[in-house]
Amino acid sequence: MEHLLATIRQCEFCVNNLPQGARPIIEASKDSKILLISQAPGRVVHESGIAWDDQSGKKLREWLGVNESTFYNTSNFAILPMGFCYPGKAKTGDMPPRKECAPLWHEQVFSELNNLELIILIGSYASNYYLPQEKTKLTEKVADFKKYLPKFWPLPHPSPVNRxxxxxxxxxxxxVVPMLQEKIASILN
Structure with missing residues (x-):
């Protein structure tokens, strides 16, 4: 796993299409119990190099019912974006994640995760990629989350843009959030 993470963090596959260059963000360990699949790092995260180290991360930790030390413990949570690098600014929010990353790296990461109990799909990009047979909108997927358990739990993106x-x-x-917090607590305890 450490070799794979180091390789991903050095990836420059689409560097020419990234306005601020490549800085792949990923966190995981073989022992991760919960996998967070999200959109792509934002500008603040790109600058800090720390996944979810922004307002979206604060809201996500609130939804999950965990503090920072629990969240950043890779035995608890693995963080796997659809696009590993900041894709740039759009009119509203950020550009979509680069499409190269998930097909290039996700399966390799999955193959290294030995204790995975839940995959949380954050936002429409992750939900559409991992639930392609579902033609429903993200709101419907979030409302019908029980349909995707025990493997997946779709969530909206916690960005301030989604307020x-x-x-x-x-x-x-x-x-939904209280049930999510209960599920997270049951996995981590």
Whole structure:
């Protein structure tokens, strides 16, 4: 696993298409119990090199019901974006993740994870990639999360840009988040 992570962190496969250059962000260990598959690192994370070290990460940890030390313990959580590098700014939020990363690296990472109990799909890019047979919108996938258990649990992206989605869908934080926190606690304890 360490060799694979080092190789991924040195990847420059699509460096010419990245406005701020390559800086692949990934965290994992053979012992990771929960895999977080997300969109791509944002600008702040690109600069710090620490996954989810931004406002989105604060909200995600809140949803998961964990503190930073639990979250950044790779025996608990592996972090595997759809695109490993910051893709650049779009009109609203960031550009979509690069399409090369997931096919190039995800299966290799999966093959190294020995204790995986749950895969959390964060946002539409991860959900559409890993649940391609589902033609529903992300909101419907999030509402019907039980349908995808025990393997997957789809979530909206915790970005501040998505605050309007959370306002429009209060059931998510009122009903789904407590069940998610219960599931996370049961896996980690």
């Amino acid at each position: 309007f989605w959370r306002i429009k869908n209060p059931w998510f934080e009122d009903a």
